[in-house]
Amino acid sequence: MLTIQALRRSRGITLTDLALLSGIPARTIASIECGIQRLDQRTREQLAHIFGVPPESLQPGPPPALQEALRRRALAEARLLMPVAGAALASAIALAPLVDALTREASPAARSSPASARPTPELLAAAARAPGSTAPAARPALGLLADVSPTELLSALPTAAPAVSPVPLDGELLTAGGPKVAPGADGTPARCPIAASGQIVLTQGYGVGTHAPASRWGALDLGVDGDGDGRAEPAATFGALVVATHTGVAQVVLNSWPGGNYVRLTHSDSGWATAYAHLDQVFVTNGQAVEAGAPIGTVGSTGYATGPHLHYEVWRNGVNLDPTPFLQC
Numbered sequence: 001m002l003t004i005q006a007l008r009r010s011r012g013i014t015l016t017d018l019a020l021l022s023g024i025p026a027r028t029i030a031s032i033e034c035g036i037q038r039l040d041q042r043t044r045e046q047l048a049h050i051f052g053v054p055p056e057s058l059q060p061g062p063p064p065a066l067q068e069a070l071r072r073r074a075l076a077e078a079r080l081l082m083p084v085a086g087a088a089l090a091s092a093i094a095l096a097p098l099v100d101a102l103t104r105e106a107s108p109a110a111r112s113s114p115a116s117a118r119p120t121p122e123l124l125a126a127a128a129r130a131p132g133s134t135a136p137a138a139r140p141a142l143g144l145l146a147d148v149s150p151t152e153l154l155s156a157l158p159t160a161a162p163a164v165s166p167v168p169l170d171g172e173l174l175t176a177g178g179p180k181v182a183p184g185a186d187g188t189p190a191r192c193p194i195a196a197s198g199q200i201v202l203t204q205g206y207g208v209g210t211h212a213p214a215s216r217w218g219a220l221d222l223g224v225d226g227d228g229d230g231r232a233e234p235a236a237t238f239g240a241l242v243v244a245t246h247t248g249v250a251q252v253v254l255n256s257w258p259g260g261n262y263v264r265l266t267h268s269d270s271g272w273a274t275a276y277a278h279l280d281q282v283f284v285t286n287g288q289a290v291e292a293g294a295p296i297g298t299v300g301s302t303g304y305a306t307g308p309h310l311h312y313e314v315w316r317n318g319v320n321l322d323p324t325p326f327l328q329c
Helices: 002-011 016-020 026-033 042-052 063-106 108-112 121-129 150-156
Strands: 199-204 220-225 241-243 246-257 260-267 273-284 295-299 310-316 319-321
Touching: 002 026, 016 026, 016 042, 246 273, 260 295
Parallel strands: none
Antiparallel strands: 199 220, 220 310, 241 295, 246 260, 260 273, 273 295, 273 310, 310 319
16 A cells, blocks of 8 residues: 555656646645545545545545554553643743843833834835845735646746656657647648657556546657657657747746646637647747747656656547647657
8 A cells, every 4th residue: 555645756747746736725735645634545646646646545634543552652652741831831921021031121222213114014015025025926816726828837837846866767669559649721730740850659648547537637748758668758859949839929937837838729710729748848939820830849858757858638629639640750
């Protein structure tokens, strides 16, 4: 059995990351990890889907025996500390008048200071907005993930990413059966988004892992197999040219989280849109008209990524689609 906390830490995922990926509040996940809250079947399946493990292999927190031992230890420590805390509180109450008298004697000006001189919440807020202030800038409220578009989410999330060590990516050749969609005059994104000499391979499929639920996060992760062994090598993948799979207008979000350098192309007349995330370099600007096949950047590992790859999405009239039938790789 694998604990959620052990799995999360082994993947380098914070509570906040897991909350964003699953839509489950971080406080709820923390309570489940500590054994305070029960892990229901629906939550178990959501987390197992993200980690890519069987639901029955997930254990919410420490084993029951360890939980009971920790609970007993906490109770014992609390009993030992109660007399000490009570004595400290009594001493503080007894000494309060003396401390107050000494403070007033040492600082008579403090008694005459007008109340208006004290910083108010309004003044503090104004100081935070003042030029040169070190207070963090306000970010737009995210609300529920289900109510936030991918672009809004990327622009609203923090841009600082935790350090993640790149690792080799296991992949499979893009040999999925079924008819392929042919390019059309209506802006159909029917071509390969990576232009490289090696074979393009799939490193994460549609609607699984971090691409679930597919209606919101559906995408394919693509890499380059440079030596023909069926695996995407970081050296062959990093820096590979990314090209537009259809005509459209670019929307660019740099240094976002979790998508890193992110480009979205929208063909407004037909409703087609595609997204390209984790780019290393970006060759287009916000609002630029881009032709099909034009370079838009290079593959990288910016944002939340375990190694260089292209996160590729296809949308039609606001509906997320499986990109597989559209790929011409």
